[in-house]
Amino acid sequence: MSKRDCRDVIAQNRVYIRKPGPRGEEPQTGEEWRALLRRCVQNGREDMLDSIRAIVSARVEPVSHVPNAAAELHGYAEGARRRWQELVADLPENDESRFPHGYYEMAFKLIGAEPAPTLVELRNRLQVAQRIRLTGWTTFLDMNRPEWAPYMHEDFIEAWVGRKVDRDWLRTSAHCDFWRASRDGKLYTVRGYSEDGIPNKVPAGAAIDLTMPVWRVGEGLLFASRFADTFEGVESIAIECTFTGLKDRYLTSVDGMRAMFGDRHSRTDTVTLVGQPTVQQVQDNLTEVMQALLSPLYERFDFFEAPFELFDTELNKLRGGRF
Template sequence: MVNNNIADRLADVLGEPREGLDVEVKNWLDLRSDEDAKAIFAKAALALANHGGGIIIFGMSEAAEGMIPAPGRPATLDGYGVDLLNGIIHNYADPAFHCAVHLRPGPDGQVYPMVVIPGGHRVPVRSKRGGPNGKIVRDNSIYLRRPGPRSETPQTSQDWDALLGRCLAHRRDEMFDQIRALITGAVPAASLPTPPDQLVEWIERSKARWRRLRDTLPAGAPERCPHGFMWYAFELGGSRRRLPGSQFSETLRSAEVNLSGWPPFWYPTRSGIKPYPFEGLVECWIGGDTEEGYSNHGAGFADFWRVSPEGMGFFLRGYREDDLAGGRGIPPEPGTWTEIEWPVATTAEVIFYIESLAARMVEGPASVRLSCAYTGMDGRHLRSLTGRYLHPRVARQDVIELDATFSAEAVAPNIAEIVQPLLAPFYTAFDFFDLPMSLVTEVIGKLRQRSY
């Protein structure tokens, strides 16, 4: 449903179409197969996003008497679907954003696609790739609307001042929202439309699938994770977009969030480890690398993950600690220790990925149910490689299970407030260790700076 303000704005713009700083008019473009056309649309969308939002109208051309219907009207408007247009934006824009598409009748009675580009971005939106042959859109460039109107890169200090001023204003508003949330203790949570048993069944099927793959490895392979492993599983709630085969695979690739160098849900392209379709979902088994000339490096790199078009995800990995056994200041036996910061870093990176994926898979607000577990914990000591936490603490239970529900929109402003209570029971299992919020915020800060 379109709210009245937007509906009135669309009617006004189409009733007397003309280009302005917040309105871009385009001819009919083949957005399915013409790469130049895709770049033309992407450039206009990037510029309007940095301007503070706007509207793109397809099917008009400029004449002496003003805007008139463009020739070459397609037989159907299927080539202007919301999934197709957002797929183009996600391929070009960093950070990605979601546009809305409305079909509205013009003065001539014909229907025209109108794309609403959102504003309100905290940082300038840049192009993360170039157009065909480096034309139309340049790689790693920022576009904005300039008088003409034209979509161009910033030309003057005034252009930069206006752009950064808008971003800082939006960042300030978000900061005040965070302060209010902290004062009230509000981390928005949303109920899922599906019963929890669906996630439980998904977890059991995913673990069984991993065990079948693991059993194909040699008996002594460290990638079998003999000393334990962690797993994370999630379910997205909300109005999910329909993403067919290749588009779903591309969505997962574009959703990747790499803050650590070896991120959860990494989407590799090398033939021995690249994701593949399996029973209607996308699956990746890095632990079973089959390409000649490559080898894995232990349990901490033996990732297994899978994501379904229904918004279910699963990720499993062994422990880097077990690969480092016997190093300087490190116990000689694997399965005997846990680094105090690493569960925070992994959990935060998983949640950042869920946020990124939800923005691509769910139309509007998205709820998240997250479950995770750490196995092989019995007898492990909590240690700090930096030496900041000097008192050894030990866990006496083998499996530590955790869960949380939250809104995907809450991740950016409240990531620490999601991670800390989720992991607190894990750390409590180590002789009642209280997980400090300062440790959580410090680790997340290093992740965001890509210095972890």
Template sequence: MAEQETSDGRIDLTDLVDYPRETLDIELKTWIDLADKIAQAKLARHIAALANHGGGYLVFGFRDDQSVAEERPTELSAYSRDTFGKIVTRYLTPAFQCDVELVRSSAGPVFPVVRVPSHGPMPVGAKADGPHDAKGQPQGIRAGAYYIRKPGPKSEAVLGMEDWQPLIRRCVLSDRDSLLADIGRAVQPRAERPSVAETDRLSAWHDASAERWRRIVAGAAALRWPVPIVANHCQLSYMLLSEAGVAIPPGDLRPLLEQANREVRQTVFTGWSMFYPFTRPEIAAALHPEHDDGTGIDVLESNLIGDGNFDTSLPDYWRYAADGRATILRPYREDRPRSVQEQGRSAGSWLSPETVIRETAELVAHARTMAERCGGERVAFRCSWRGLAGREIDDFGGIYWSPGRSAQADQRTTAGTWEVPVLVADWHSVVAELSCPVLSLFGFRDCTAELVAGLAPRFVKL
């Protein structure tokens, strides 16, 4: 994945245009006349199918064989949010907003990418026919039909229960969030006191994963990072809990994480998602035994460090165990060479409050989503930040914090356990309890659930 990013971390859309492919999540389209009514109807069908799939992307400028399409337009102003908003309003119900990003490929040309959000408690249906042909048949889309993504990939109408089943399940899960939120409002939104066994188990997983990561970092002979990663990073972990236990078939881990990724992006989406199961061979997530001696349960592991000569934005390392334990270790975005260049601050000298809160929010959203899918009733969290001493509070563009506040302590670990309904109904408070103690080391006294709620609209940047 080529490093083409902004200061707020937008990067993985570049992968869509550097390595174009068609999947159930991605539809490639050539350059088309967006004023053409038939083309609009066909796009509406694809948008409906992607929404009913749980979200996805329309990528323009490529043929079905992944080659770059010829006859490129002289300008791309037609590929706008307004254009696709009108298409959705004209043909689909319930209406929703698609985001449009002009993404520059590593080779130089810019390509429009349309992000289609997931449906909500109701599936997305067609409310109008496309233009009729000479025989009176609608072209592109038919009123009353519900479209889904099918192998091919294709965007086709739902035909039977086999097609309806996964769509209905996602709608039920979405509606369940609303129900859980109602229940959660009646629940005291405080962390439960976890059992000693639960605390010890999550702590052991957290520490063992950190030790495995340190060995990988030590073996990365070509590693180039402005500050020592082992001393300057965060580690965010969680564990799904249930009276019956959580057991995920190892073969289901990747598709479950792909589905969770789509759902989490409704809450946090900067373009570089946690626990994202990349598929490129050199960075693809792979199954490993939990322990180095080959024992333990299966763990899906993703290592973006390699030999250290990585071409990604952040050298993430994450593990997801088949019993619902998860952890991710990553250096600070603030220390990236690009961030140093754009901010004019040296690596290791500052910390972004928004990033601390946003990444904690992403972890909480991911845990809640996986708990809903895997039978988790509660979630235990353990979060650690290292390399804080001497850093000063600052932020990426658009936010001003009072300067001059720096940390004297070098590390902070927070933990807590919450019922899933609370993670739905009062996630702002959960995020505040896990992240605010870090910022308090800087004399930051304004970190509250209300601050998290106020920052939340900034968490979806794409």
């Protein structure tokens, strides 16, 4: 399929096959289309069979890590965090936009992506990924109100939903996001914990809901995979997630649907998780990808071993929009 127009030769997004001459023309008959499709199926046969085997056996094969990709993503996350800290610097110390009880941040890098030529094109690609909303307050939120809408800053697109425009409108840390995107396919977002905004159930800074890390990171990773579909040449998705303010928090079930215990505490304040699945692994084996990524977080709570069923059940709810 042609990627661009060439006047009087080929047209963009049209399919061409090689014919005697030699020359390239669009398929004209049913037989020419059947031959083309047969070749496509044969060429992709091994990849297709391997995907089926991966789904049936529920395995996630390790991918070859690109040199310096993790370091580059870490540097991007640090720069984005400094930018957020600049924005909140003049706010009171206990302001919700500063996440006084801790926060979680996610950063993604589309490895192998051909950069978007302009920030306008980057905005278009973000909007394609934003068409699917899996939760009420979705990751990389694009607000309609101009005060919180995405804007250009240097060579990035960013949005700060924590900007105060109405002092009478009460918000929690979980609704004060900051996010940033770059033309070469890197994403960053930071948000406070929703558990800290429901004092009638748990005191602020005291607990982490058992299911929420699965929902938070799962939604971010699914957004990154949709974003990856708008780029050429993406091989895999590098991930860096950091959870802060964990010390002395305990695991709980905020909705009360599970018999949870309050004796599994974290003695660690900050945990950073890294991974690099392929886009296909995210699409076909998300449960396994998420279990491998998040298990070190759960283990900090007195060696809690999060079961496979937890990830599988919650991710099915997330993708089904049952929040």
